Amino acid sequence: MEWIGMDWDEGPHKGGDFGPYLQSERLDIYRKHLETLAEGGHAYKCFCTADDLEAREEEITEEGGQWEGYDGFCRHLDDDEIAAKEAEGLPFAWRLRTPEEGSTFWYDIVLDKLEFQNELLVDRVIFKADGFPTYQFAVVVDDHDMGISHVLRGDDHVSNTPFQLLIYAAMGWKPPKFGHMPMILGPNKKRLSKRHGATNIGDFQNQGVLPAAMTNYLALLGWSPGGNADEVMTREAIIKKFSLKKVNSSPAAFDYDKLAHINSEHIKRLSADDRLDLAKPIVAKGGWSMDSDWLINGVEDDEGYLVRILGTLGNRFSNLVTLAEQIGFFFTEEHFVDQEAWNEHVAPESARAILVALSSAIEKTLDMDVAQPASAFEEVVRATAEEMGVKAGELIHPSRVALTGQTRSAGIFEVMELVGARRVVARMKNAANS
């Protein structure tokens, strides 16, 4: 959450006026509220064990009946029966006594009016036999005690809401406003699962997604700025435009392609300085630095080198992972190599011959002890092509793969300039002999 810039007002390790925040430290609070409920007759002890419940469920189902989760067995025990069971030392849980008739409804911020018939609501457990509250009870208590005004959550919680509302009612508390957002489904419209790839935001971070892009894409799921408005927005723009009232109520399928697109749009709109900030950690992580022996035209230091690299790269990267692939070969011989490209453009005999011819032409024509500009490399390449009677492209493709390990890169002559004549020659010879 912190990655995409979300934070919280209070909590463990952060503090606040409504602590304690750890459930274990709040036990006494839950117990106190349970007592209130019990005194008001809104909660009762249930001595049914899991086995009891299972047996009765089987019985009812066999008779063709419908088991709704609980049959109210202990709901009507009288004081003597309860005392007897307690005397036996039977463990018990507490259940909420829900109304038998009428309905529970609320006006959902996104779904509008939602209504459930009380007779369909079962008496769910609010305090377990182990002495701990259930989630249903704990959230209500916490939200109330901490002064929560709005509960916004996934619509998989819709059917929990009437039960929670009943707890608020039983406690005599004013419930918060509820808003249920559509769920995000996988690309196949089924539940989002691991097989789809990344499912939690940390995975996206590893895949080179910018936090701003992630926020942007997520906001677009179930909401839209409307009409022909630009979908690519900064956090600030989204916050300004966003409205709960415009949130869709239908579930949305997650589309990795669109996320990638939003990501690349965000990257395209980054300033040179921002790009530099993005690239620096990658360089640091690789432990890369420039060697003055490379003799690179117009470059003084590491940062200057990186700036030049980023400049020639332009918009040729759409996420942080490809960015790493696109700058690695400038710094190290241990860079990423696309095997397929290598096999196609470097491995063939003809390509090797070309690399040998071109590398020796460069060596002969250019002064290897001086930094060379792109134009110098271009001259040699074109002249060599003419000499060999082939198009320049014939030399360019093998060169690109030999130098960068990839079929895609910035303009090849700029690449040569930034790799430096010495390494250009070395890599070409190396490739020819590989």
Place this chain on the structure above:
RNA sequence: GUCCCCAUCGUCUAGUGGUUAGGACACCGCCCUUUCACGGCGGCAACACGGGUUCGAUCCCCGUUGGGGAUGCCA
């Protein structure tokens, strides 16, 4: 099974009781080009179905179908 939610291009969506149903992603052409991107231009493609209501329904109502969710002494 029961209850609840949902339904516009393949996907995310805009939109209206009368529109050539708009945009974005993806996809397909073409242009640019030393590659790959970028960019530019163009194209394909949707109101789930059946009944109503109405002069007229994509839009309102009902049903069907389809999808999702909930049905825990998990959170």
